[in-house]
Amino acid sequence: MHKPRVSGGEHLLVSLLVLYVAVTTLWPLARLFASAFQPGEDGAPLGLMVATLTGRSTLWALSGTLQTALLSVAVSTLLGVALAFAVSLLKLRTRAALTFLILMPLIVPSQTMALAWIELFGAQSPILKPLGLAPAPGSTNPLYSIGGIALVMGIEHMPLVFIAVRAALRALPADLVEAARILGIPPRRIGTGIVLPIVMPSVLAGSLIAFTAAIGNFGVPALLGIPGRISVLTTLIYQRLNGFGPAAAGQVATLALLLALMAALAILARNLVVTRIAVPLPAGAPFVPRRRAPMTEILLWLVVLILSLVPLAALTMTALLPAIGVAFGPDTVSLDQFRAVLDNQAVRRAFANSLMLAGVTAVISALVAVPLAFLCVRRKNPVLRLLDIVIEAPWVVPGTVVALGMILAFLRPLPLLGVSIYGTMAILIIAYLARFLPLVLRPVAAAAQSADPSLDEAARVAGAGLIRRILSIFLPGILPAAAAGAILVVMTALNELTLSALLWSSGNETIGVMVFALQYEGNSTAAAAVAVLSTLVVLMLAALATAVSRWLPGGTLPWRD
Template sequence: MARLQTGQQASGGEHLLVSLLFLYVAATTLWPLARLFASAFQPGEDGTPLGLMIATLSSRSTLRALSGTLQTALFSVVVSTLLGVALAFAVSLLKLRTRVALTFLILMPLIVPSQTMALAWIELFGAQSPILKPLGLAPPPGTTNPLYSTGGIALVMGIEHMPLVFIAVRAALRALPADLVEAARILGISPRRIGTGIVLPIVMPSVLAGSLIAFTAAIGNFGVPALLGIPGRISVLTTLIYQRLNGFGPAAAGQVATLALVLAAMAALAIVLRNVLTARIAVPLPAGAPLLPRRPAPVVEILLWILVLFLSLVPLTALAMTALLPAIGVAFGPDTVSLDHFRAVLANDTVRRAFANSLMLATVAAGISMLVAVPLAFLSVRRNHPLLRLLDIVIEAPWVVPGTVVALGMILAFLKPLPIIGISIYGTMAILVTAYLARFLPLVLRPVAAAAQSVDPSLDEAARVTGAGLSRRILSIFLPGILPAAAAGAILVVMTALNELTLSALLWSSGTETIGVMIFALQYEGNSTAAAAVAVLSTLLVLALAAIATLASLKLPRGTLPWVD
C-alpha cells in the first residue's frame, strides 16, 4: 500500500481520488493516443500485416513531406539556437537597465500565436509591405513573397521558437556560480575566453536541450507551414495531415494516423536524445552565489533593442498597418488610415462567434485543468503511488507530441458514439474541450506542482490527525498556499488556448470556429486585411492577459512566469 512520506498510510478517500484522476487522464489522453497508434498498425487492403503503414510511408507524398519537415525544422533550429544563445548571454551577463522589458519582447514570438506571427511576417516582407515598400526594400509587385519557401518557413519558425532556447540557456546562466568566473578574472583571463572557454561549455547541455525542444516544436508546427508552405507548395507532415483529412475525411484515418505516428516518433527521439546528451555532458557545479551582471553596456543595449524590436514588434506593426489600410496596395498615410476592417470583422457574426468560442474553450480548459491539477499536485507531493508516477508521464505526452497527433487521436477515439449514452461528440464543441484539456493540463500542473513543494506538510498532517477530511484538507489548507500559482497557470492556459490553431484546424466544424481558424481561413481565402484585423484584435487580447499575469506574478514564486525575474 502507498504510504505518506512521514510513514502514515494512505486513506481510502485518497485511493478513490487517485482512481478518479486516472480515469480522467485515461479518457482525455490515454484512450485517444492508444486509438491513434492502433489505427496506424492496420493490415493493408490485401491483408498484409502493417500493409497500410508500409504503403503510406513509401508513398511519394509522404517522403516529400518528411523531407520538407526535416529541412524546415533543422534550419529553424539553427536560427533558434544562434538567436537564443546570443540573447540569453547578453541579457544574463550584461548590466542592462531595461532587462525586464527586453526579456518580455524576446519572449513575444512565443506569446503571440503562431499563425499571427506568420501573418505578420507575410505582411512585412510582401510586395505591398507598408513598412518596406516606402523604403524601396519590398519585393517588386507581382513577385512571390520570399517567405513562401523552405528558407522562409525555417526563418519564421526559428524566430518563433527562439524563446525556447533563450529560456533554457538563461536558466543555466542564472545558476552559474559567481566564484567560478571571478577566479578566472583574477587569473587575468580575458572576458572573451571566459565566455567561450568556461561559460559556454558549462551551459552547453542547456543549449542542446533548448535546441531539441525547438526541434520538437518545429516538427509539430502547423500555423507557419500552413500560411507559408501551402502557397509556396512546400509540404510538411502537419499540412499533409490537414490536407488528407480535409480531402478524404475519416476515410483517411489509417493513413493520417501513420503520419502522426511518424511525428510522435520524431518528437520522442528528440526528447530521448535530449535526456541522454544532457545527462552525459552535464557539468556538476559547486553551490554558490549566482553570477550577477557587472559591466554596463549601453551600446550593446541599444543594438539589442534594435534586434529585438525587429524580431518582435516590427512584423506586428506591419500587420497592424495592413489592418488599417482600406485595401492591399494603398499607401499608408494619415488620409488612408481606416478602422473599417475592424468594424467589419466585429460586425461579422462568424468572427464574433469565433471570439466567443475561443474565450469559452480557453476558460473552460483553464478552469477544469485547475480543478484537476490541485488534487494531483496535493497527492504527488505526499504519496509515492505508482499510478501517480504513470499519470505524471502520461499528462506530459499531449504537450510534448505535436498537436496534430493529439487532434487525430481525438477524431479516432470519439468519431463513433460513446458507449452507454450512444452520442458522438465528433464535430461538436465537446471534442474541442476534450482536446484542450489533454493538451494544456501541463501548463497548470507545472507551476502548481512547484508551489506545492514549498507547502509545509506538517500542516496537512496536523489536520489529518485532528480528523479533517480529505476535501477539507485540500480546500482549506493546501489550496490557499498554491492558489496564486494555480491562477497563473490558468492564465497561461487562456493565453495559449485563446488563439490555438493546430487542434482546432482538424476538430472544428460549422458553429465551432475559433480565432485561430478564422485567421487561417481569411488569409487562405485571400482576405488579408480582414485576417490582419482579427489577428491584431486577438494579439491585443493576449497582451492584456499577459499584463494581468505580470501583475499577479508579484505574489507568485520566482520563475513562475518566464518573462519576470
Template sequence: MLLTTLLAVWIIAISVWPLARLFLEALAPGQTGAPLGLMAEVLSARSTGRAFWNTLGASAASVAISAGLGVTLALLTGLFQLRGRIAMTFLILSPLLIPSQTMALAWIELTGATSPILGPLGLAPPPGRTNPIYSGAGIALLMGIEHMPLVFIATRAALRAVPGDLIEAARIVGASRRVILVRVLLPLAAPAALAGSVLAFAAAVGNFGIPALLGIPGRFPMLTTQIYQRLNGFGPSVAGQVAVLALLLVALALGALALRKLILLRLSAPLPAGAPTVPLDAGALRPVLEAGVWAVLLLIAVLPMLALLATAFSPALGVRLSGNSATLANFADVMRNPAAMRAIGNSLRLSLLAALICSIVALPFAFLAVVQKSRAVRVLDWLVDAPWVVPGTVVALAMILAFLRPLPLIGSLYGSFAILLLAYLARFLPLILRPVLAAAESAEPALDEAARILGAPIWRRIILILAPGVLPAMSAGALVLVMTAVNELTLSSLLWSSGNETIGVMIFALQYEGNSPAAAAMAVLSVGLVLSITLALDRLAGWLPPGTLPWRE
C-alpha cells in the same frame, strides 16, 4: 482510493485512450491484408517522403536560427549590464506570446509587395512577384524565430546558475572578459543551450500555423499540413493513412526529447553553490551591444507586428497608410461578422472552461501525488504529459479516431464543441498541473498531518490546507493556459465545425480566402487579448515564486 480511481479514469479517457487508438489505427493491415500493410503503403508513397524530408530539413534549419539568436541574446542580456534588460527580455520572449498563425501573417504583410513598412523604403518585392516568405526558407526563418525563446530560456538559466566565485577567480588570475566568456561561461552553458536547441527542433516538427500559412500557398508540404489537407479533403475515411503520418511526427518529436534528456544527463555538470554571477561591465562596448540587441529585436519582434497593425488599418491592400487613409473599417467588418464574433466567444469559452476544469483536476492530483505519495498517481503523472509532448496535430487526430464512433448515451462527438474541449483538456493540463505540483512540493507537510490527526476528511484537507498554498501557482498556470489556448490553431484546425470556429481558425480562413486586411484586424484583436492576459499575469508577480514569469528579472 475512489479519488485515485476517478483521476485514473479521467486521464486514461482523455489522454491515453485516444493516443492508443491512433497507434492501433496506424498498425492496421493494408488493402492486401498484409500485417502493417497500411503503414508500408503510406511510407512508400512519394508524397510522404517529400513531406518527411521537408519537415526534417525546415526544422533543422530553424534550429540553427533558434540556437544562433537564442544563445547570442542570452549571453548579451545575461552577462552584461545593458540598460533596459527587462524590456529586452520581454521582446525576446514575445514569440511565445504570439500565435504561429499571427506571426506568419505579420511576416507576410512585412515582406509582401504591398508591405506598409518596406514599400515606402523601396525594399518591397515588385508587384506580381511571389512573396519570398512563401518558401521552405521562409518557414525555417519564422519557426526559428518562434522557437528561439526555448534556447534563450535554457541558456539564460544555465548562465544564472554559474557561481559568481568562478568568475571572480578567473578575474583574479588576470583573465579578460573574452577569456571568461570562451573558457568559463560558454562550456558551462553549452549543454543547456544544446538541450534547448533540441527542444526547439521538437517544437518545429509539430508546428502547424507557420507551415499552413506559408507552406500550402508556397507548395512546400510538411507532415502537419499534409495531415490537415488529407483530412480536410477526404474526411475521416483516410484516418488510417494520416495516423501513419502522425506516427512519423511522434517518432521525430520523441526522438528529439530523448536526445535532450541524454544531453542533460551526460553533458551537464553539477556546479557548487555560491553567490550569483554579477553582470560584467561592457565598458565602451555597451552602446554598441545595446544598439545591436535593439536592432535584432526591432527586426524580429517589432517590424512584423507594425506591418500587421498597418494592414489592419489600411482601407485596402496596396493603399499606402497615412493619417487620411487609416480606417477602422476592417475592425468593424470583423465585429459585424457573425462567424468572427462566434469564434472569439468560442475561444474564450474553450480556454476558460479548460482552465477551470484543469484546475479542479490538478488540486486532488497534487494532493495524492505529493501529500499522500500515491504510486498510482505518480504513474499517471507520466501519462499526463503525453498529449503535451506529442505534436498537436497528433492529439487532434487521436481525438477524431477515439470519439468518431457513437458512444453509449452520448453519440458521436465528432464535429462538436465537446471534442474541442476534450482536446484542450488533454493538451493543456500540464500547464496547470506542473506549477501546482511544484508549489505542493514546497508546502509544509506538518499542516496536513495535523489536519489528518484531527480527523479532517480528504476533501477538507485539499480545500482548506493545500488549495490556499498552491493558489498563486494555480492562478498563474490558469492564466498561461488561457493565454495559450485562446489563439490555438493546431487542434482546432482539424476539430472545428460550423458554429464551433475559433480565433485561430478564423484568422487562417480569412487569410486563405484572400481577405488579408480582415485577417490582420482579427489577428490584432487576438494579440490585444493575449497582451491583456499577460498584463494580468504580470500583476501576480509579487505572489509567485521567483522565476515563474521569465520576463521578470
C-alpha cells in the same frame, strides 16, 4: 518515520483522476496508434503503414519537415544563445523589458507571427515598400519557401533556447568568472572558452526542444508552405483529412505516429543531454553582471525590435488599410477593417467560442491539477508517477497527433449514450483539456513542493476529511500558482490552431481558424485585424499575470526573473 495512512477517499480520488486521464489522453492516443497498425488492402500485416511511409507524398513531406525544422533550429540556437549571453552577462538598465520582448514570439500565436512576417515581407509591405525594399509588385513573397518557413519558425522558437541558456547562465558561480578575470583573461575568451562550454548542455537541450516544437508546428507551414507548395507532415495530415475525411484515418494515423516518434526521439535526446552531459557546478554565489555596455544595449534593442515588434507593426498597419494594395498614409488609415470583422457574425462567434474554450479548459485543468498535485506530493505512488508522465504526452507530442487521436476515439457514438461528439464543441474541449493540463499542473506542483506537510497531517489526525484538507489547508498556499497556470492556459488556448484546424466544424470556429481561413481566402486585411485583436487580448492577459507575479513561485512566468 510514520507513514500517513491512505484513506478510502484518496483511493477514490486517484481512481477519478485515472479515469479523467484515460478519457482525455490514454484512449485517444491508444486509438490513434492502433489505427496505424492496420493490415494493407491485400491483408499483409502492417501493410497500411508500409504503403503510407513509402509513398512519394510522405517522403516529400518528411523531407520538408526535416529541412525546415533543422534550419529553424539553427536560427533559434544562434539567436537564443546570443541574446541569452547578452541579457545575462551584461549589466543592462532595461533587462526586464528586453526579456519580455525576446519572449514575445512565444506569447504571440504562431499563425499571428506568420501573418505578421508575411505582411512585413510582402510586395505591399507598409514598412518596406516606402523604403524601396519590398519585393516587386506581382512577385512571390520570399517567405513562401523553405528558407522563409525556417526563418519564421526559428524566430518563433528562439525563446525556447533563450530560456534554457539563460537558466544555465543564472546558475553560473560568480567565483568561476572572477577567477578568470583575475588571471587576465579577456571577456570575450571568458565567454567563448569558459562559459559557453559549461552551458553547452543547456544549449543542446534548448535546441532539441526547439526541434520538437518545429516538427509539430502547423501555423507557420500552413500559412507559408501551402502557398509556396512546400509540404510538411503537419500540413499533409491537414490536407489528407480535408480531402478524404475520416476515410483517411489509417494513413494520417501513420503520419501522426511518425511525428510522435520524431518528437519522442528528440525528448529522449534532451533527457540524455541533461542527465549525462550536464556539467556539475560548484555551489556559490550566482554571477552578477558588472560590465555596462551602452552600445550593446542599443544594438540589442534594435535586434529585439526587428524580431518582435516590427512584424507586428506591419500587421497592425495592414489591418488599418481598407484593402490590400492601398498605400499606407494619413488619408488611407481607418478602423473600417476592425469594424467589419467585429460586425462579422462568424468572427464574433469565433471570439466567443475561443474565450469559452480557453476559460472552461483553464477552470477544469486547475480543478484537476490541485488534487493531483496534492496527491503527488503526499504519496509516492507508482500509479501517480505514471499518471504524471502520461499527462505530459499531449503537450510534448505535436498537436496534430493529439487532434487525430481525438477524431479516432470519438468519431463513433459513445458507449451507452449512443451519441457522437465528433464535429461538436465537446471534442474541442476534451482535446484542449488533454493538451493544456501540464501548463497548470507544473506551477501548482512547484508550489506544492514548498507546502508544509505537517499542517495536513495535523488536520488529518484531528479528523478533517480529504476534501476539507485540500480546500482549507492545501488550496490557499497554491492558489496563486493555480491562478497563474490558468492564465497561461487562457493565453495559449485562446489562439490555438493546430487542434482546432482538424477538429472545428461549422458554428464551432475559433480565432486561430478564422485568421487562417481569412488569409487562405486572400482577405489579408481582415485576417490582420482579427490577429491584432487577438494579440491585444493575449497581451492584456500577460499584463494581468505579471501584475500578480509577486505571489507566484519563481519561474512560473517565463518572462519574469
